[in-house]
Amino acid sequence: MADELVHYEVKAGIARVTLDSPHNRNALSARLRAELRDHLNTATADDAVRVIVLDHTGPVFCAGMDLKEAGGASSSAQGVNEFPAILEQIWTSPKPVVAKLAGPARAGGVGIVAAADIAVAADTATFAFTEVRIGAVPAVISVTVLPRLLPRAAHELFLTGEQFDAARAVTIGLLNSAVPAAHLDAEVDRYTNMLALGGPQALAATKQMLRRTRPADLSTDFAEMLTLSAGFFAGAEGQEGITAFAQKRKPHWVPEG
Template sequence: MNFTTLAVTVAQHVATVTLNRPDVRNAFNETVIAELTGAFRALGDTPEVRAIVLAGNGPAFCAGADLNWMKKMAGYSDDENRADALTLAQMLHTIWACPKPVIARVHGDTYAGGVGLVAACDIVVAAQPVQFCLSEARLGLMPATISPYVIRALGEQASRRYFITAERFDASEALRLGFVHALTAPEALDAKVAEIAAALVANSPNAVRESKRLVQDVAGASIDDDLLALTADRIAQIRASEEGREGVRSFLEKRAPSWRPV
């Protein structure tokens, strides 16, 4: 995979996708959107990759949309604007729906669409000095495309506030709200990300993939006969799967399962 706006590495079953436009605080444009979509699709289909870390190079994690790109969009027709917005929506969905778990490594300030990138990830680890801001209302805009992910991750009440005030909130507040899962000192950020990635890699790849999909399918669903049947079907299927059988055998035989790295 060759990229102009990203750096992608793979080591010990963990891929790291790094936003690599530090001169513009990793703001995204049509090229970044296309490359992120392509990278996550490819890594999602790569068997040796079991987890993905999304990171940023330079002082900021992601400042949202590139100003030059926004200037260009101001001259778009309605159809062009809709098509452009849809590519961003598809990129976010590709990250959210990626069959591999995604960890956001948030080392620096994260604004607007950058908050959407973080919200689309499964696990968020942030350094203490990080500031978040849904700044769209300051520019006469709204965070529409990122809203499905931000509202799920941040919560309806907090989203209502920060969408309309465009206030900054720090990583400690993001942790309190549940948007961030782990908060560290800057120098401890990589160690915490590595610890979580190692926990993911130690688990059954199939169980991790199916558990991620289970949360997405069950969250917000009515607890009715259809949901009871769905969950019963899912556990029955995974019990009968190759990795499900191997996991139970290895536990009873007191040995490491075959998927665990040596």
């Protein structure tokens, strides 16, 4: 719909969820949050969707919370209370999520970038954890950001609120790749094409494995991983993948087009 703040389309197994609120730099207003959640739910429930891309219109990916809506204590609390569910949706999505940034991200916007499995930005994009500069704490976004960032960088950037560029974002683990703006679409396509080759159930299980807390005992860890591995090798998806490899064809889950 033309008046949506978040658009949704699916093509060749790729669901594109696009923030389209450039008038406020794609800030996380109540309406945008609701539409984003709805579209993420739609993508997750659709078996035809293999990969989710978080995109945006306008020069800014996401400026964080809509501070005009956060002027009062009650409205501010509502925004903060709703935001973890969005980050959790992205982080725990059984389908890989790719964040595409043609421009800056700030505060909560950086939390979204960190929640995605793959994050690609134009090399002109910038980032900052600006919360402390308005007397707030980057608490909610720390849940997704801290697992990505090098500890020294996290302390420095959370405490100073200093702006940093895409090259540094790659170095400290926030981004996977930073490329010239003219190459951004091609770089995103490179990742989505690779992700679409994986078995849907295998990708979901791999994401869950990456999130799990490792047992302290090495033997227990190996035993759990052996069970997981054996189950997939013997399962329908694994057998289809092995058969397709032997027959030199694509597995049935690879989207056409």
